[in-house]
Amino acid sequence: MSAPNVAASAPATEDGGADSEALQVLRRIFGYDAFRGSQQEVVEHVIGGGDALVLMPTGGGKSLCYQIPALVRSGVGVVISPLIALMQDQVDALRALGVRAGFLNSSQSLDERQLVEAEFAAGELDLLYLAPERLRVEATVRLLKRGTISLFAIDEAHCVAQWGHDFRPDYLALSALHEHWPEVPRIALTATATEATHAEITSRLALADARHFVASFDRPNIQYRIAPKDEPRKQLLHLLRTEHQGDAGIVYCLSRASVEKTAAYLVERGVEALPYHAGLDSRVRSENQSRFLREEGLVMVATIAFGMGIDKPDVRFVAHLDLPKSVEGYYQETGRAGRDGLPSTAWLAYGFQDVVQQRKMIETSEGDQAHRRRLAAHVDAMLALCETVECRRVQLLDYFGQKSEPCGNCDTCLVPPSSWDGTVAAQKFLSTVVRLQRERGQKFGATQITDILMGRKTAKVIQFDHDALSVFGVGAELSEAEWRSVARQLLAQRLVAVEGEYGTLVLTEDSGDVLGGRRSVALRRDPEKAARAARPAKASGGTGRKAAPADLPAELLPVFDRLRAWRAATAKEQGVPAYVVFHDATLREIAATAPTTLAELASVSGVGENKLATYGEQILELLATPPAEPAG
Template sequence: MQADPLHILKSVFGYDSFRGLQEEVIHHVVAGGDALVLMPTGGGKSLCYQVPALCRPGVAVVVSPLIALMQDQVETLRQLGVKAAALNSTLSFAETIEISRQMRAGELDLVYVAPERLLQPAFLDQLARCSLSLFAIDEAHCVSQWGHDFRPEYLQIAAVAERFPGVPRIALTATADGPTQREIVERLHLTEGREFVAGFDRPNIRYRVGLKATPKQQLLRFIQEEHRGDAGVIYCQSRAKVEDTATWLREQGVEALAYHAGLDKTVRAANQDKFLREDGLVMVATIAFGMGIDKPDVRFVAHLDLPKSLEAYYQETGRAGRDGLPSQAWMVYGVQDVARVRQMIEASEASDDKKAIERHKLNALLGFCETARCRRQVLLEYFGDSCAPCGNCDTCLEPVETFDGTQAAQMALSAIYRTGQRYGSQHVIDVLRGQTTERVRSLGHHRLPTFGVGSDWSEADWKSMLRQLVALGHVLVDIDGHGGLFLGPDVRPVLRGEAKVAFRKDPSAKAKRSRDSQRPTLNADDDALFQALRACRMDLARAQGVPPYVIFHDTTLLELAVRRPDTLEAMATVPGIGRGKLDRYGQAFLDVVLSAGSVAAE
């Protein structure tokens, strides 16, 4: 007889009810159906296969792309009392043999494997000797060749459908636009399954995009003023910039680690392990630091360089606030970032079709950066989703003005053309504003018809408008040369007045920073108890050599701090405390709560 999903949810995971589409997905898979599940990070995707795995007889095989992610999820399940294991290259031969025996003997509920191992003939033969409950393909967007995390091994996973036709398969991802969704369904042979799309909104994340001025100083102010002592991830495009930024932050008193593919493997693993197991560390990384990050209490994700696309941005920023608590996605960018990404696209060996798709993705990302609308609306619309103005992004909190910049755009484009399409923005601005610099005079550009036509605009105004023309693709930057500007391929309609150009007024550098609602609000006594509970959690985690969050999430500790249960029975009603964790940790945390109560009473 199959177990009841709601009973499993409460007794194992400690929650009284399912969220969103979870219940519908779980009942469908428990009944033997195939499914594609799109659910935002932090939305509870894992439960969509973990609960069915505990309801259905046999072992569930979970395909996961990274060893770190497997190990993290296995440890979390073991803390709950679930029989889980991971088969990967870090295991000894004896450990691998033992896990294989446990699978055949029906002693495991879930086994995590990489796609490479899944497809080995010997492993497939081994699965044929096991009772299988389901296959779960996590991070399923890796199957898409147009996606941002393409893994060629994922293309072969469909073979399990032919080898094990009666075993349900569930593919899960947080990031997939329409074309990627269709590709997942096709490549994983899920055409007979159901699609569950829960939406892409992460309402707890505040989106903010600023202009690069002094990026390191901007980043430091952001951390010191809004996230001192918080865990965060900072993404940079190059390895050298990662190292430089991490070193500089440490010099400024921010405990920062570096992570990129060029680091020694041992150092890279040690840095990731430290980030996961300790509170309040900042990781500076390239996108090599990616899907394996299941840490729920990352309070901010910062980008010092443009990501590759809105999909990549959504995926990377989604690593903030997985626990549902207020978090931030912060980014600064400038003209050189746009030029660099465009150059990477054009210099790649991809096909013309692939390049066209990449250009489209970049344009969508730049539209998000330069929008005067609610950023969340722009982001969700890209994925076919929608929302009302969110009130929790910079453009909602500090509305941006726009104006008809068609005439100014024509002036700028004409000046770039007449100066020979080879000079940088400063020289073009000097010509537009009628500045008779030595260079302008020596080149004879003071005699051009465009000299001085833009004198009504300030230098800052022109810098803003040129940046936006680059973002729109009307102006391109020669990054291999000296940053010279030249016209994009589609400027004729603008120059002829057939197409309008709208510019946004850049917010003042002195604009009020919005920092409200970025931390849970607790009174002094509750906050003191919360910190004591965190200290207890850290002691227990260090004693076991596990990350603190696999014991309890911050959300559970916050509930304990506010509710202050005085018995184990009362503690069992707190979300996130199932029977296994109550038995293992209940008394230790209850003692902290009772101790705080006795101190308050004195």
């Protein structure tokens, strides 16, 4: 006889409504007292059999929007998830809650797959995770038709957008789900979608008749900061040592070589860092990802091949050492920080060569001219975010069609930059390009142009007799850093262009208007001191101990540390990531409230029935036991 759904024993309320049953499941299984934002509305709609398209930020609780309906409705919820490497952790987290979850993918042995298939057919699962490519296998479709399906959840639905940043061809076939199972509700979810991507998801997944839920894209706990690039690895190391000592984080680099060099650089300087990119042996890649998820305080240095579906809640920072290709990609990647709602940092180092590199990549990309124009528009939007003098969050949210007020928690709010009339500086820079090309038949990059403007008699200036040019020394009023900023912004504004493999600069169609005085040029003045949020002081002693979490008094830090140590040991024993046991936010609340009974512990957010039964006595015993006296 098949086992009942987890929700079957939830007590009915007087009206017997599905929403009441959903709330019972939320409290009993997941340990939360109330839904957040639009979660309850989504859950009720899907429980009632409706299709839904959900746009909700990372950390906003998207998974509950399909997990709870799957537990309330009859049958098995089938979840389409893009990364098989993460399915085991997703299933482990659900099993720790007492949910009957399983997955099918190529990493399993034949016996393991057959066991899960038998459980599915017998109705002994609540949730089954599948990679999208498995639905192209006829045997998988036959298996699904043998069981009762409560819903289909299509996670990371932006992967269906053909010109999006995470396009997955297998997602294009998912519209067939409605053809095979027209009565089964579908819920597609993503944390990243512009209006264009939203429309493409709707079209490709045949969700025109679905109800669309669009939550705020704001992640107020993330502090967005973009710094002028100046020895970026040193800048990164400074960030880690001064603000994120001992924290888990992700560092994104554009190339595999940069990943390897940056990871080695950090390790040599005492930061525990691991590399991740597609060129690594698959075993090494899998092992590094597993370590990052299961251990605390590791830094993952990666290309954008890493991150989608990562459910680690305590990533305290995401750093970019190269310019992302789009605002969507940037938002998706930075969104991996602070899923637990605690303060986190999104930091990007950005410079002239980033613009050069992105422009060259577009020129050499596959696809037609329309495709290149789309790529260029993505980069231009990213450049506008980097060069804005307004609130970063306002501009970021505006990109996704959401209006907002200045946040007070980004670098441009904390240390406001100013804009200045850079028309004369732009004319001097462009005039130098003109003089070199017309008088000498030469093309040079930004460094040589800067040296000429500043009147520097470098070996290269003397070699080419550039000190004889009429523009030599006319820009001595600006520093080298300021001229670098001018060059970067002229390139970003398409008032100068890059040509050839050596990155030489040439004029554009718009340059003449500036040189002729018909167009003024407003430029951003980089603040002298980079913005930095006020952070709690680090513990002394050089042990790498972290500061107390937000709103946890410093005197409770030893209790929090003991709880984290217990969690780490428990997770290691069970072979699961630490967050599968409890999130930091739950441990913080336990430390703050100091429960003495199981009933008091049960009232802590994130402590459901199964976790209370599994860990409750251990936690109470830990809290009741005085800490050991330090040796000596």
